[in-house]
Amino acid sequence: MSNSTSGVTQSGTSSSSGTMAMNSNNTTNTPEKVISEQLQENLDYLEKTFSNSTDIIFRHWNYGPDLKYAACSVYYESLVQEDTVNYMKISLQDLATHEIGPGMDVTPQDIRTFFEHDGVSSKKAVVLNDLELVVEEISNGRLLILFDQWDKGLGFKAESVETRQVNESVNESVVQGPRESTVENLQKNLGLLRLRLKTPKFKLERITSGGDTKTTVVYGYIEDAVDAEVLAEFKKRIEQIKELEILETSYIEQLIEDSTYSPFPQHRYTERTDMAVAGLLAGKIAVLSQGTGGILLCPGLFTEFFQSSEDYYQRTLIATLVRWLRIVAFLIALTLPSIYIALSTFHPELIPTVLLLAVLNAREGIPLPAFFEALLMEFFFELMREAGVRLPKPVGSAVSIVGALVIGDAAISAGIASPIMVVVVALTGIASFAIPQYNIAIALRIMRFPLMISAALMGGFGMMICLLFLLLHVCKLRSLGQPYMAPLAPFRLKELRDVIMRAPLKTLLRNPRNHLKHKPLFNQKNED
Template structure:
């Protein structure tokens, strides 16, 4: 059966041998996924040297040979079907089958090449941990175990994909995460039927509430510290084997705008940086549209001297402000994507130098005005301030329809576009949690981690958006106080 099943699979090794020279057995493993040195040392050598005479004294050949006790391997499991055997060997676990036995034994000796733990490139911080998740799910779960040293951290593994059989781990802290949330996330994942899962975005698109929204309804992170913080807030992680990006459910719009470094700096600095980020989010979304609307329809809003400067810069431009803005924005987005796709050695140089050269050449050729180049540059810089790449893409994409509305209707169109986006955000849900909470609906007690980054001793309870029980995070009286009277140094 094995020879027929694995025909033309040259990397699958089927090794026939005898236990103690008496009982026929076969060892099955995949070369490159299992540690062949440990197989020879801890499986084949002990089994082939064992005395099988006692095992056959009852005339039941091979049935009582203690394979899992003879081999010196800690992790073993039983294999009773061909499907289980296939799953074990493709996970890297060699399987021993013994003649006249109705079950085989799988040994945990998986070993394959994997990327070492490195700092995440997309979520770099000045102060904070420097390690990130890898493509190996067991390495990622071990990082969580190292941070949360409690049996309450649960890891539920599901295999998805008819051909890939990809391991998907659901992680949560029992006693903090809501049972209804755990059940909902688990149910959405278990009903997935697909031929293969290659990245966590496959799962994200199949379990999110509104697949047609440009805004991400699950956060993604490569940082174990961010994932651990989400677990302690009562949220659920979805980890996919083969992807370093971990999904966090549920999520809100405010969490997408927050950086892990907000909590590693002093709370005053973190609050100021957070407000700066909020301001530049509006700049990234509305700055080109505001410029187009004012220049096209509302020149009376511009101070006289600035208006004269704009008129002089635009007097030889053949295009209206809308076409000028669309041309520059599309060119800038193309340069940004080119910088991402090119090799690292030349990508940054091409994106920066290309923007400077093209902007200068376009201005000198009279295709665009200098103020427009400055507005597009500021907008591009503002879009880089968003910590979540997926959230930044959503704002970059929505910038274009708002620009069109502003070019045809002026400030009325800009206001209409902003209201439509706001209404859409109010209608979104992430596993039952309103996307704009705690701002809409308003929850005053939760604003201490939205409008500002309150000090840690003030955030005594977990967010009520995710947790209905076990809300206390730390007791009262944790505020540091200077020594009094004679105790003062």
């Protein structure tokens, strides 16, 4: 009996883990095709289901004395490690040589009893009783084993797909601070978050999308930090979309956002685990999906798009000045071309005389009005930026820089654009690059053109009307039901310490469960 146990242990599983996994699956999947005790019936169903798939493997083998009992392993060779298959094959071959006792053979009933009650294995396994679940587990990269005369299947975790290693973030590079970023492996990303949040209050809930993708989506939050109403609203929306095809977290962003046609992003993205943890501590909900190298933070407020993780690794004064610089860059990227159009077309009296003469000299001989000149240069700038992104990385940066120099110089030499217009467009583009979050910079690229049109039609008055409509829109906008412009509108004085300026960490780092929440961390006498 000890020999038999030793042989089966390498490929078995504990009864608790197998039963729990089976019960978990049964709660969400109603059995539609029960596994038959006749192995051939099960294989006929699977062969029909996986027909015309060249990477599906059906490996038949026998076990027990005289090899008189049949079994079959089914797996995708494109998803399963070959060494795992070999390991399972060697382990299960032990069943062919071991005996329970004198004159007694290993039967399917013995295997069933072992796996459902006594089995222990170094390979995690689940016990399945539904062929639909078998198909799903094979598609998820498991190695499935079916036995003749047993109406159950064994699923062993064996998925092996190459992914990126944890490396430095590409889109959120910093000078000071952690450099690790998320990858396309969901389990690695969850592990990186767990390493930073060592508390049972960090909850993770898992759903599986519908359709053919069956993408695994996990959302997490800190139990006593997240707002209960926000969490309830998020769960309500995620339940409404979980039956849809979801390939990436950006699908979730677009499906749960409040205003689909708004140019402003209503949720934040990050590749940095420290940024994600900071958001969780602030009451955000983090959404991750298999195959996506980024984390979605919900809800996203307008003021948060000007924050960077490096703000909290620098001293207060430096971080505050940099944040002011980003706000100025936002205003420049949004309004500079339209201000130039309005001043040069409708309000030349507002320009100092010396500067006005310089503008007039620069525009002498330009055949296009200021609006069409700005529109043409903005179009070429956006075209070069898009080309630089789409080209291979070693070539893209060179093309965008050389293209800007060549086209700018050629436009001035040909008399199509004035030098001051080239300067305005270049400053606008550089200012948009200074904003940490890429998706808010895209919104600026869109909003520049309505402002330019309004400035060309009615000058400063038209600009003011367009800006007022823009302000009304962002004040009306919501993210998971929360005001998008909070804490500016509605105005919340206590929350402004991390908006326009970055307050000292001693006032920011407070235990949310501490009743002395609004008192400084240290005694004011010891600040020096």
